[in-house]
Amino acid sequence: QVQLQESGPGLVKPSETLSLTCTVSGGSISSYYWSWIRQPPGKGLEWIGYIYYSGSTNYNPSLKSRVTISVDTSKNQFSLKLYSVTAADTAVYYCASSVAAYSYVVYWGQGTLVTVFS
Amino acid sequence: EVVLTQSPGTLSLSPGERATLSCRASQSVSSSYLAWYQQKPGQAPRLLIYGASSRATGIPDRFSGSGSGTDFTLTISRLEPEDFAVYYCQQYGSSPFTFGPGTKVDI
Numbered sequence: 001q002v003q004l005q006e007s008g009p010g011l012v013k014p015s016e017t018l019s020l021t022c023t024v025s026g027g028s029i030s031s032y033y034w035s036w037i038r039q040p041p042g043k044g045l046e047w048i049g050y051i052y053y054s055g056s057t058n059y060n061p062s063l064k065s066r067v068t069i070s071v072d073t074s075k076n077q078f079s080l081k082l083y084s085v086t087a088a089d090t091a092v093y094y095c096a097s098s099v100a101a102y103s104y105v106v107y108w109g110q111g112t113l114v115t116v117f118s
Numbered sequence: 119e120v121v122l123t124q125s126p127g128t129l130s131l132s133p134g135e136r137a138t139l140s141c142r143a144s145q146s147v148s149s150s151y152l153a154w155y156q157q158k159p160g161q162a163p164r165l166l167i168y169g170a171s172s173r174a175t176g177i178p179d180r181f182s183g184s185g186s187g188t189d190f191t192l193t194i195s196r197l198e199p200e201d202f203a204v205y206y207c208q209q210y211g212s213s214p215f216t217f218g219p220g221t222k223v224d225i
Contacts, residue, residue, distance in 0.1 A: 104153035108162035
């Protein structure tokens with residue numbers, strides 16, 4: 001059973017960079033596609049993008065200009081960087097895993113709330 | 119981008135009743151790549167259905183999914199107290215993957 005755990009700052013200032021890391025346990029990072037999904041408070045879910053262990057990525061065009069997802073296979077971790085944040089980026093950020101590039105989410109992290117405020 | 123619309127927004131039912139949730143796509147969902155998730159307050163979503171009609175591991179058979187093309191349905195045959203939650207559909211047939219706005223099932 002794959003387990004995912006998000007970590008990173010809970011507060012980010014406007015115009016700065018949001019950085020989160022997801023640590024994978026119970027499974028090989030080479031076996032899945034690794035995604036970030038977010039959910040503003042009281043609202044629905046938004047897919048941000050995914051990465052494969054090889055480094056190939058696919059981003060949501062609505063965020064593509066501000067997002068980088070990377071993977072560190074030696075640490076069994078993958079990361080999210082979201083640049084130039086605004087209050088609209090305040091959300092619970094989930095890391096998640098899928099079995100293929102075009103696939104449903106099998107495993108979810110517990111989520112971490114990131115608030116953008118000055 | 120495939121836009122998903124869910125109806126109704128809120129479904130008020132009692133335990134033991136049948137719940138029927140709808141998810142409609144703005145264009146045909148490739149290969150019926152449509153999933154349903156359940157989310158309870160303060161928790162991550164949980165996968166219920168994938169491929170429009172396949173139940174995920176450990177999901178009770180009171181949950182069933184159907185549909186193809188642009189119209190999909192999640193049915194809960196007899197509501198249990200633990201089923202009161204928000205349900206989201208997601209299409210993963212074309213990028214960007216998109217979610218519906220959710221249907222809240224409450225008492």
